[in-house]
Amino acid sequence: MATVARTRRRNPLARRERPPRTASQRRDTRAALVFISPWIVGFLVFTAWPLLYSAYLSFTDYDVINDPSFVGWENYRQLFEDPKIARSLGNTLFYTMVQVPLYVLVSLGVAVLLNQAGRAAGFFRTAFYLPNMTPPVAVGVMLLLVFNGQNGLINEALGWFGITGPNWTTDGAWVKPSIILMSLWSVGGSVIILLAALRDVPPDLYDAARVDGAGRWHRFRHITVPMISGALFFVTIVNTIAAFQTFTETYTAFWGAGYKNEAALFYVIYLFQQAFEFLNMGYASAMAWVLFVIVLAITLVQLKVSKRFVYLEGEQR
Structure with a gap:
């Protein structure tokens, strides 16, 4: 017993014996x-x-009809030779890098406005969240109606100011911007999360900042943003993962409607085509695992960077 006691004094992290579990x-x-x-x-x-099973299929040649045949790393080797992989991955990266920051900024702006709405906040909170209930297929159809180059709502509105709108759904340079703008239709979920974080910021911090002469912008930058940085990080990381997997709205608006614009060929759409149109299940499985590795790597980088910018209540700095 004396030896055990001396060991624990030398090493306070030594594992203690747990008492037996009761009935x-x-x-x-x-x-x-x-x-x-x-x-x-x-x-x-x-x-x-x-x-x-998809990990196993990624090393096989499988067309759903016949039994899988092992081909080793052949599917992964073909990924580096397929020009559509680079194109679809480039489209997806561009969409993610533009859509996620814009999505977060719009969500934060709307949340800040709702936080100042007073008694009407409940109504507007519901109003902004309702678009999230719209089926993604309906959003894809609405994209074609709103961004139609001839008589779409956006170009009609631009015409009021004497601006000739572009062909959003047929011009390759404007296809991805139209998809990005349409994605803002569903900011309601992130707005609710950020609004809850804003409501949780202690008012005493704002009062102290006003006494010190801090203006509205300084209060927002040095109090609001740090205090809601955890919610901002959560919204960013979740929407980054969702952006890499964007599929339904874009497929419905372009590939499902017969437009088949290469500017709208996102990675998951090409994966879907390989799996269910060309029945290359092995190749599609390899694509899925490559996407998993890419998303995992980006998520780990975000987690690493967040340690410098995200404030967690009760955390020692």
């Missing part, structure tokens, strides 16, 4: 496992198994 604790554990068992089964059947 009540074991019973509670079993009950918890029973309650979460539907989720566990669903995760294993619909997430873990498809994930592992």
